[in-house]
Amino acid sequence: MALRIFNTATRQQELFVTAQPKVVRMYVCGLTVYAPMHIGHARTYCFWDTFRRWMEYRGYHVIGVINYTDIDDRIIAGGEGGLGCVDLAERMIAGFRRDCRALCIKDYAAYTRATDFIEEQVSMVARLIEKGHAYVQDGEVFYSVSSFPRYGELSRRAVDELEVGASGRVEEDVARKRHPADFTLWKPSEPGKPAWSTGHEAWPSGRPGWHIECSAMSTALLGEHFDVHGGGIDNLFPHHENEVAQSEPLCGHPWVRYWLHPEHLDLRGVKMSKSLGNVVGVPDLLARHTADEVRWFYATHHYRTKLPFGWDLLEQAAAGYARIKRLVDVLAEKLVTASCTGAALPLGDYSSQREPEHRAARLRHTFTSGAFAELSEKFIEKFAAAMDDDLNAPEAMAAMFDYVNKLYAAGVESRTDAADLLPAYRCLTAHLAVFGVEVARPELYPELCVDYAVPPTTAAAAGRGGDGVVDKLLTMRTEARKAKDFAKGDMIRKLLIEAGVEVEDSPQGTRWSAK
RNA sequence: GGUGAGGUAGCCAAGUGGUUAGGCAACGGUUUGCAAAACCGUUAUACGCGGGUUCGAAUCCCGUCCUCACCUCCA
Numbered sequence A: 001m002a003l004r005i006f007n008t009a010t011r012q013q014e015l016f017v018t019a020q021p022k023v024v025r026m027y028v029c030g031l032t033v034y035a036p037m038h039i040g041h042a043r044t045y046c047f048w049d050t051f052r053r054w055m056e057y058r059g060y061h062v063i064g065v066i067n068y069t070d071i072d073d074r075i076i077a078g079g080e081g082g083l084g085c086v087d088l089a090e091r092m093i094a095g096f097r098r099d100c101r102a103l104c105i106k107d108y109a110a111y112t113r114a115t116d117f118i119e120e121q122v123s124m125v126a127r128l129i130e131k132g133h134a135y136v137q138d139g140e141v142f143y144s145v146s147s148f149p150r151y152g153e154l155s156r157r158a159v160d161e162l163e164v165g166a167s168g169r170v171e172e173d174v175a176r177k178r179h180p181a182d183f184t185l186w187k188p189s190e191p192g193k194p195a196w197s198t199g200h201e202a203w204p205s206g207r208p209g210w211h212i213e214c215s216a217m218s219t220a221l222l223g224e225h226f227d228v229h230g231g232g233i234d235n236l237f238p239h240h241e242n243e244v245a246q247s248e249p250l251c252g253h254p255w256v257r258y259w260l261h262p263e264h265l266d267l268r269g270v271k272m273s274k275s276l277g278n279v280v281g282v283p284d285l286l287a288r289h290t291a292d293e294v295r296w297f298y299a300t301h302h303y304r305t306k307l308p309f310g311w312d313l314l315e316q317a318a319a320g321y322a323r324i325k326r327l328v329d330v331l332a333e334k335l336v337t338a339s340c341t342g343a344a345l346p347l348g349d350y351s352s353q354r355e356p357e358h359r360a361a362r363l364r365h366t367f368t369s370g371a372f373a374e375l376s377e378k379f380i381e382k383f384a385a386a387m388d389d390d391l392n393a394p395e396a397m398a399a400m401f402d403y404v405n406k407l408y409a410a411g412v413e414s415r416t417d418a419a420d421l422l423p424a425y426r427c428l429t430a431h432l433a434v435f436g437v438e439v440a441r442p443e444l445y446p447e448l449c450v451d452y453a454v455p456p457t458t459a460a461a462a463g464r465g466g467d468g469v470v471d472k473l474l475t476m477r478t479e480a481r482k483a484k485d486f487a488k489g490d491m492i493r494k495l496l497i498e499a500g501v502e503v504e505d506s507p508q509g510t511r512w513s514a515k
Numbered sequence B: 001g002g003u004g005a006g007g008u009a010g011c012c013a014a015g016u017g018g019u020u021a022g023g024c025a026a027c028g029g030u031u032u033g034c035a036a037a038a039c040c041g042u043u044a045u046a047c048g049c050g051g052g053u054u055c056g057a058a059u060c061c062c063g064u065c066c067u068c069a070c071c072u073c074c075a
Helices: A039-057 A073-080 A085-102 A114-130 A159-163 A168-174 A212-222 A233-251 A282-288 A291-299 A311-337 A373-388 A393-409 A418-435 A468-482 A486-498
Strands: A004-007 A012-015 A023-028 A061-068 A110-113 A134-137 A140-143 A183-187 A205-208 A226-230 A256-260 A501-506 A509-514
Touching: A004 A256, A023 A039, A023 A212, A039 A061, A039 A282, A039 A291, A039 A418, A061 A085, A061 A212, A073 A085, A085 A110, A085 A282, A110 A114, A110 A212, A114 A134, A114 A140, A114 A183, A114 A205, A114 A212, A114 A233, A140 A233, A183 A233, A212 A226, A212 A233, A226 A233, A233 A256, A282 A291, A291 A311, A291 A393, A291 A418, A311 A393, A311 A418, A311 A509, A373 A393, A373 A418, A393 A418, A468 A486, A468 A501, A468 A509, A486 A501
Parallel strands: A023 A061, A023 A226, A061 A110, A226 A256
Antiparallel strands: A004 A012, A134 A140, A140 A183, A183 A205, A501 A509
């Protein structure tokens, strides 16, 4: 079993082999920070997070870099409205970080700002001019598309056909360009607008064009050859095409090994735009659904297909997830009350050295023991095969549903032995975590929780807190039911349901969950 | 105009030549004081339409209809 991923550069699934064993160097195109992140961005970055988590599950160390493009026309325009460019950008960056944490996206190794790498960009532009890949025109530097024969290869576009789609904005510059597809590497700034000195006579000051920052920053942090580069599908052309054109002539060899492009959201005919005022931000999303529900929803579709977005579809996904979450909660409650400390989990060992792609999660032995060991093994096998097949999350989820169904069918709810329950609990939560669904309780699985995007510090953080009122009402209800006063018992239940508390009776007692 | 993706049961969605994908919803049954949850079953031998290849097609080929995206800033 080996990991295969779809490489946009070849339009094929390829065996995933990193340049350096056990290490994945990955660069993700981040946001142009002029507006807050919305649900579309969230899908993209949740995918990258799942990708990263799957690499880690497979035993790789992921060195991830993500950037902020913090200088651009829209930022300059936005900065004019009283908020300076820098303050606007920094505010958006803070919002992005906050939203990512809220969605349980794990931190990257580095978050780079385009304006922190001006020197590197200037140097790159200068070298492109030297090598004849760029030219200066009235203080502006253009990249010469015809100097790079492979231009258009990544996005499969014929350069000459690009003329047809030329917009008004492109026509403005067309007279000054040698080829209509030539793009800006450096441009002079208008008076009073952010500008940097270059030390070059023909293009003394100004600011970098879009594209060059990603070439410069990825190379600065990850070197001249790295494993994975990507961003939303919209970046394929022109952004990534241009990045390749800028980078390969300078490094002199193929630059990026695997290109990945997650698809966009399909808003089902509704345009989401600032002017319509219907942009759904991450806080809007989290006001209606929990982070684990949102992450589950994002994982319900393959990353290379459009994800239809609608509140109804989110509800549908959440209903399915509830079935899995319930089992996680039931197991946790049993384990907490049954004092799982005595559970004899097998010890791990270092018996073999294996390549990352052949290595399962380090703590696998802690969830493949006990009464459900065989079910767990089969589940892991199916889950891993699906994820190894170009991150086929929907199929992996199907395997999880199957696993949960079989656990129920095998009578997991009536078990009391922690040696059986704890491994199943760990197996479920460890694989949920691949999707960014972080629901394990630290006291039951500290080794997993410590690695969460936002490690929970108390039991209450992962489960429900001390709700004394609910417990008291349920005690009253239980007493009423014992006394056959069902009218009173039902009244209490009705009140609780109206307050958003689901009540379930079972031979083992009554459990509740917040809805 | 050019390029690409896709149309799979009421809804969502995997699957790309041959064994029930899976989930949601609805309904029936078991269970329950009644519910909820769980379990069993039904909706469901589904693959836009028309041909062709094949022992066999959702999957390959030809044609056709429809939807969407991109080609200009976009995750």
